Structures are given as structure tokens and as C-alpha cells.
Amino acid sequence: MLTSATPVAAPVLSTRRRWAALAVLAAAVLLLAVDGTVLSLAVPALTASLAPTAEQVLWIGDVYSLTLAGLLVLMGNLADRFGRKRVLLIGSVAFGAASLLAAFAPSAPALIGARLLLGVAGATLMPSTLSLIRNIFTDSGERTRAIAIWSTAFGAGSAVGPLVGGFLLEHFWWGSVFLINVPVMVLVVTSGLLLLPESRDPRPGxxxxxxxxxxxxxxxxxxxxxxxxxxxxxxxxxxxxxxxxxxxxxxxxxxxxxxxQPMLDVELFGNPAFLGAVVANVIAIFALVGMLFFFSQYLQFARGFGPLQAGLAELPATLASIVVVVIIASVVARLGRGRAIALGLGLAAAGLAAVAAAAHAPYLWLGLALVPIGLGIGLAMTLTGDAIISAAPPRKAGSVSAITETANELGVVLGIAVLGSLLSLVYRHAVNVPAGLPAADAARVRDSLGSALQVLPPQAVAGARDAFITGVQVTSSLAAALTLGAAVLAWVLIPSPRPPRP
Missing domain, CATH: 1.10.287 (Helix Hairpins)
Structure with a gap:
């Protein structure tokens, strides 16, 4: 049992070591984001190699997110109890080992088991990285910038994942998308041992x-x-x-x-500012992930971009999110936290509406529409995450960080499920199946645009693409409306005191 002699928080570090430690934590979360996006690209190749059933394919994708989401609160509590650095490094070793098992899985059940282990390990990494930031950066201004970098790493990983996955799958076998985790985790463990301080709750109960x-x-x-x-x-x-x-x-x-001594202080949700930050965080991730999900398909199927070209076309959002690191301190100083979050969500809503308006326009206008999305979501994610982890004392950083990560995971699941389902529904309603098409081919046309392009005669392709673009416009408009609603919620619920000027 831990005693009160255990330090409450990490020792004060030099400026250089604080930012070097952040680089380790950002590398870990970037890899997790990449790992969450590359699997979908590898499904055709691993299907040819392992011959999984349709149900096994679903479980290969779902078991990771189900395990990750289910264990976040528990792992955040264990990090507070046994040490955030210790849990992070153990999780990193486990993530690397599970990646090796996945890369060389000889069968579909073996791959499902490896993905389950990846979910367990991933659940140890996410809350530990954010709770360590809470304890390393005691100055609120520095912490906000650090979380901005952490959020940018997560967004960048989601954006470059398809690029990395596409490159690897063009040159290597499907297991390579898991094998890339190993050297990064070796780097995280070796540098983490040297740079990261230990911190834990001295009174875990x-x-x-x-x-x-x-x-x-x-x-x-x-x-x-x-x-x-x-x-x-x-x-x-x-x-x-x-x-x-x-x-x-x-x-x-x-x-x-x-x-x-509760595992999670649920009384925090009675604080309107805390609840508003959690809801705004869920909707920000909902809009970002849902948009990336259908936007990649839109670029490849409706515009004819290749995988690499589509990945590059999404970079304006990533590059805009990096700007948040530079401007966030001045934005919060001028507006306060609540209004700055509302501004970010408002910008994202405007960008999503612009995507709907520019769906038939040249790519230049789409690229410009992605800029306010990346900038706004980056601003909102950073400040909502900061608001959530600042709501509890540093000794409970792991548990409260798990709330942020659970909100992120919920936003991911809902974004893909709700916006993806709406896109499919609108497409199926709008698509026109040519007369005389065999029943099996007609079913494929209604199933998705990707399937339709394989069976439709050339003269009918444009109509199917128009139906899909209609779905993109409706989906983007709904995401814009929800994000705008979250902006209003943030403006009303989250206080906006301005930090004192130095």
C-alpha cells in the first residue's frame, strides 16, 4: 500500500526538460492516433492473407476501441495510484509487444486477440500522457500551450495515418502498419525513463x-x-x-x-463549466472525426483522388491546428477560456458549412474551408481539455484525464456512427439505380459509392457521385449545426475570466 511519504506531484523541472518530456508524451499520443487510422486501409490486404469472416473483420476493428473505451477510467485511476510514469512506460512496452503479435498474427482470431491487447495498452497511455502534463506544467499558461501541442500531435497523427498506411501497404505486407509502432515505443520508453518525472496520488484510498x-x-x-x-x-x-x-x-x-475515496469524482459534473467543457469536447471530436471519415471517401470516390493525394488534400486542417500553439495564449488573454472555446467551435462550424457549400467547387475552396475547421477544433480541443484536467487537484490528474479521453473516444464513435450513417442514408435515398441492372449489382450500387463505381456503366457514374456529394453536403451541414450549438453552450456555461497580464 502506498504511504503518504510518496510525493504528491512531479518535482519542478527545468524549462528544457519540461518541453523535452512533452515531446515524449506527444510522440506517444501521435502514434496512438496513427494506429487508430491505418487499420481500415489494411483490411483488404489482411482479408486476402488471413481470410477472416465478415464478423471477424468487424471484431478486428471494434475490439480495440471497445477495450480502450472500457478501460480508460480504470487505467487513469491506476496511474494515480501506482505512478503515471510507471503506468505509461509499462503500457508502452505492452503496446510494442502487442504490435509485434498483431504484425505477425497467423490467423484472424490471433489478430483479434492482439488488437484486444493493443486496446488494453492504449488505455494505459492516453490518461497517463495528459495527467503527466498536468503535473509537469504547473504554470497555467505553459500548461495550455503544452496541451495545445498534445492536441496537435493527436490531430496530426489522425491526418498522417492514412499517408503512412498507404505508403507502407504499397511497399510491404499488411503487418507493417502495426510494426511501425515498435521503434516509436522503444524511443518513448528509453527517453521516458530519462526525461519523465514520477508522480502519483499520495492518498489513493x-x-x-x-x-x-x-x-x-x-x-x-x-x-x-x-x-x-x-x-x-x-x-x-x-x-x-x-x-x-x-x-x-x-x-x-x-x-x-x-x-x-471514489474512483471518479462524479460531483464534478454538477459544475456547469466542467460539464460544458466535456460536452464541447465530445462535439469537437465528433465533428472532426466524422468529417475526416466522410471527407476521405469524398475525395477518393467523388473526386477521383488517390489515397496519397487525398491525404495531402486534408493537410490544411492539420497545418491550421498547429497555428493554435502560437496564438492560443493571446486568444485566451483577450477573450477568456469560455469565449475562446466558443470562438473555436464557431470557426469549425463555419468551415463545415463551407465544405457543404464547396462540395462541387474546385479543390481550392475546399482546402480553404478546412483551415477554419483545423484552427477551430484545435482551439476548442485544447481549451476544453485544459478546463477538464484543471478542474481536479493534481493528485487526481489520472482519473480526471480519463474523463477527457473517454469523451474523445465517445466523440470518435458517435462521429463515425451518426455522420457515417446519415451519409449512407442520404446517398441511398438520392442514388438512381439504372434500369436493367442485375439485382446483385443494384444492391451494391445502393450499398455505397465505392461499390457502385465497380459495377455501374460509365454513363451512370456521375449520378452516383452526385448522390454521394448530396450526402456530404447534408452531413457537413448537420455537423456544422451541432458544432454551432456547442459553441453557444460553451459561451453560456464556461466562464471567461481573463488571465492577468504580465
């Missing part, structure tokens, strides 16, 4: 097994229900998962309120 079980029982069924409804619609499985998840969630909250 008794570990509550039931709280850990309830946290997983609440999150995993809810995430699975969202994923399941996309492919199968609302059925008995969906309803059952929702009931189990909601029941476990209610029991988890009731237990946390009764415990003297």
Missing part, C-alpha cells in the same frame, strides 16, 4: 473492484450499441446493450457518491 467493474460495464455496452446500430440498425442487441450500459452507469454514479 482502497481500490474498489466493484467500481472498476461497473465503469467497464457502463462504457463498453454503450459504445458497442452505437457501433452495432450502424451495421444492423436498432434491434434486440442494441436495446439490450443500452439497458445494460445505462443501468451500470447509474449504479457506478451512485457508488461513487457513497465512497469516501
Amino acid at each position: 482502497r481500490f474498489d473492484v466493484l467500481s472498476a467493474v461497473l465503469s467497464m460495464a457502463a462504457v463498453v455496452p454503450l459504445v458497442y450499441a452505437v457501433k452495432h446500430v450502424v451495421g444492423a440498425g436498432v434491434d434486440g442487441v442494441t436495446v439490450s446493450c443500452l439497458l445494460v450500459g445505462l443501468t451500470a452507469g447509474v449504479l457506478f454514479v451512485r457508488r461513487q457518491r457513497r465512497l469516501e
Whole structure:
């Protein structure tokens, strides 16, 4: 059992070492973001090699996110309890080892097992990186810039993942998309041992097994229900998962309120500013990931871009998000946190509306529309993350960081599920199936634009592309409306005190 002699927080580090430590943490989160985007590109190649069933293909993709989402709260608590540096380094070693297992998996069940282990390891990395930032950067201004860099690394990883994956799959076998994790994790472990300070909660209290079980029982069924409804619609499985998840969630909250040392301080959600930051964070990720999901398909299927060209076409959003690191201090100084978050979400909403308007226009206008999206989402993600982890004392940084990561994961799942489903629905309603097409081919036309392009006669391709573009316009408009609503919420709920000028 840990004693009160254990230090509460990390020792004060020199400026150089603080930013060098941040580089280690940013490398870890960048790799996680890359790893989350490359698998979809590898599915055709691994399908040819391992011959998985359709259900196994779904589990290869889903088991990682289900495990990651279900364990975030638990792993954040363990990081507070046993040491954030220790948990991060153990998780990094485990992530590298699981990547090797995935890269050389001889069968689909083996790959599913390796992906499950990757989810367990990933759940140790995400809250540990953010909680270490909370303890390393004690100055609020420095911490905001550090979180901006952390957020940029996450966004950059999501953007370059398809580029890296496309390059590797053109030159190597499918397992290479997992093998790239190993050298990066070796670098994270070796540099982390030297640069990262240790910090933990000196008064962790008794570990509550039931709280850990309830946290997983609440999150995993809810995430699975969202994923399941996309492919199968609302059925008995969906309803059952929702009931189990909601029941476990209610029991988890009731237990946390009764415990003297709760795993998660649920009373934080009674603070309107904290709740507003969490909701704004979910919607920011929802809009970003949902947009990237359908935008990549739009560029390749509707505009005829290749995978590498499509990846490069999405870079304006990434480059704009990097600018956040430079401007964030002055924006917060002028507007305050709440209004700055609202500004970021408002910019993103304008960019999403511009994407809808420019769907038929030359790429130049689309590229320009991506700039306010990257800038706005980067600003909002940074400041909502800062607001969430600043709401609790440093000794609870791991647990409260898990809230940020769970919100991120929920935003990812909902963004792909809701916006992806809406895009498919509008496309199927708008597409015109040519008369005389065989029934099997007609079904493929209605299924997706990618399938339609393989079976449609040349003269019918333009109509299918127009139907898909209509779906993109509707989806972008909905994302813009939701993001604008989140901007209003942030403006009303999150305070905007201006930091004192030096």
C-alpha cells in the first residue's frame, strides 16, 4: 500500500526538460492516433492473407476501441495510484509487444486477440500522457500551450495515418502498419525513463473492484450499441446493450457518491463549466472525426483522388491546428477560456458549412474551408481539455484525464456512427439505380459509392457521385449545426475570466 511519504506531484523541472518530456508524451499520443487510422486501409490486404469472416473483420476493428473505451477510467485511476510514469512506460512496452503479435498474427482470431491487447495498452497511455502534463506544467499558461501541442500531435497523427498506411501497404505486407509502432515505443520508453518525472496520488484510498467493474460495464455496452446500430440498425442487441450500459452507469454514479475515496469524482459534473467543457469536447471530436471519415471517401470516390493525394488534400486542417500553439495564449488573454472555446467551435462550424457549400467547387475552396475547421477544433480541443484536467487537484490528474479521453473516444464513435450513417442514408435515398441492372449489382450500387463505381456503366457514374456529394453536403451541414450549438453552450456555461497580464 502506498504511504503518504510518496510525493504528491512531479518535482519542478527545468524549462528544457519540461518541453523535452512533452515531446515524449506527444510522440506517444501521435502514434496512438496513427494506429487508430491505418487499420481500415489494411483490411483488404489482411482479408486476402488471413481470410477472416465478415464478423471477424468487424471484431478486428471494434475490439480495440471497445477495450480502450472500457478501460480508460480504470487505467487513469491506476496511474494515480501506482505512478503515471510507471503506468505509461509499462503500457508502452505492452503496446510494442502487442504490435509485434498483431504484425505477425497467423490467423484472424490471433489478430483479434492482439488488437484486444493493443486496446488494453492504449488505455494505459492516453490518461497517463495528459495527467503527466498536468503535473509537469504547473504554470497555467505553459500548461495550455503544452496541451495545445498534445492536441496537435493527436490531430496530426489522425491526418498522417492514412499517408503512412498507404505508403507502407504499397511497399510491404499488411503487418507493417502495426510494426511501425515498435521503434516509436522503444524511443518513448528509453527517453521516458530519462526525461519523465514520477508522480502519483499520495492518498489513493482502497481500490474498489466493484467500481472498476461497473465503469467497464457502463462504457463498453454503450459504445458497442452505437457501433452495432450502424451495421444492423436498432434491434434486440442494441436495446439490450443500452439497458445494460445505462443501468451500470447509474449504479457506478451512485457508488461513487457513497465512497469516501471514489474512483471518479462524479460531483464534478454538477459544475456547469466542467460539464460544458466535456460536452464541447465530445462535439469537437465528433465533428472532426466524422468529417475526416466522410471527407476521405469524398475525395477518393467523388473526386477521383488517390489515397496519397487525398491525404495531402486534408493537410490544411492539420497545418491550421498547429497555428493554435502560437496564438492560443493571446486568444485566451483577450477573450477568456469560455469565449475562446466558443470562438473555436464557431470557426469549425463555419468551415463545415463551407465544405457543404464547396462540395462541387474546385479543390481550392475546399482546402480553404478546412483551415477554419483545423484552427477551430484545435482551439476548442485544447481549451476544453485544459478546463477538464484543471478542474481536479493534481493528485487526481489520472482519473480526471480519463474523463477527457473517454469523451474523445465517445466523440470518435458517435462521429463515425451518426455522420457515417446519415451519409449512407442520404446517398441511398438520392442514388438512381439504372434500369436493367442485375439485382446483385443494384444492391451494391445502393450499398455505397465505392461499390457502385465497380459495377455501374460509365454513363451512370456521375449520378452516383452526385448522390454521394448530396450526402456530404447534408452531413457537413448537420455537423456544422451541432458544432454551432456547442459553441453557444460553451459561451453560456464556461466562464471567461481573463488571465492577468504580465
